[in-house]
Amino acid sequence: MNVTPNASSLLSPPELRYRRILLKFSGEILAPPDGTRGIDPAQAKAIARRVQDVHALGVQIGIVIGAGNLWRGHIGVEHGMDQATADYMGMLATVMNAMALMDAIEQLGVPTRVMSAIEMRAVAEPYIRRRAIRHLEKGRVVIFGGGTGNPFFTTDTAAALRAMEIGAEILIKGTKVDGVYDADPATHPHARRFKRLTYLDALNRRLQVMDSTALSLCMEHNLPILVLNLWDETALRRALLGEEVGTWVGPGPTEESPAH
Numbered sequence: 001m002n003v004t005p006n007a008s009s010l011l012s013p014p015e016l017r018y019r020r021i022l023l024k025f026s027g028e029i030l031a032p033p034d035g036t037r038g039i040d041p042a043q044a045k046a047i048a049r050r051v052q053d054v055h056a057l058g059v060q061i062g063i064v065i066g067a068g069n070l071w072r073g074h075i076g077v078e079h080g081m082d083q084a085t086a087d088y089m090g091m092l093a094t095v096m097n098a099m100a101l102m103d104a105i106e107q108l109g110v111p112t113r114v115m116s117a118i119e120m121r122a123v124a125e126p127y128i129r130r131r132a133i134r135h136l137e138k139g140r141v142v143i144f145g146g147g148t149g150n151p152f153f154t155t156d157t158a159a160a161l162r163a164m165e166i167g168a169e170i171l172i173k174g175t176k177v178d179g180v181y182d183a184d185p186a187t188h189p190h191a192r193r194f195k196r197l198t199y200l201d202a203l204n205r206r207l208q209v210m211d212s213t214a215l216s217l218c219m220e221h222n223l224p225i226l227v228l229n230l231w232d233e234t235a236l237r238r239a240l241l242g243e244e245v246g247t248w249v250g251p252g253p254t255e256e257s258p259a260h
Contacts, residue, residue, distance in 0.1 A: 115132055129165050202215055
């Protein structure tokens, strides 16, 4: 006799809110916990585990990472360095971070590619939009190094640009706090977190969600931004499964005041 299994007994894939995402990390997320500069392999592995967790859900993942753990261009400029030179140095540093993160992710069995806006074929593929999309479709994580390939633009802007180019459904900014606050929670214990903001809210309040160029790009193309705490081991997964996590920035109505 054939028995039809009860539907509730069958395992089904989780219902994802987003299937292609762009993750934006600051370079400091790879720095040693003691506040010194450099790349800490243990920190890279912690980030890699977050990526592995959501990759297993079937999410297509692009990543842009900054270089603040290795180089900050404004320091060079303050000492008389040409702005373009300082920016190019920062772009090269992002490729170093991308390679470190690639190695950590691949150690967990997730295929990963580094694509650089500045051509350096010995260590990274040149960035080609259609090739990047093909990598994503094949289940590979793609880390975009080299910023936009041009000086005078931040990695925030690079993240917004790459997100739109690959057709990401959301840009997720991973930080060490659980969203956007009306003041720095590290120095203001009574700072309150916003659950939802419009692009104009973020720009007008100068909340430093991302730089103004990146925010304007996202606003022009209706690309939502989610800011969450990457060190919460489940935050990224829960956000992709539809839970309310962090601070959402996008079009539409906004709350009148921060969340308690």
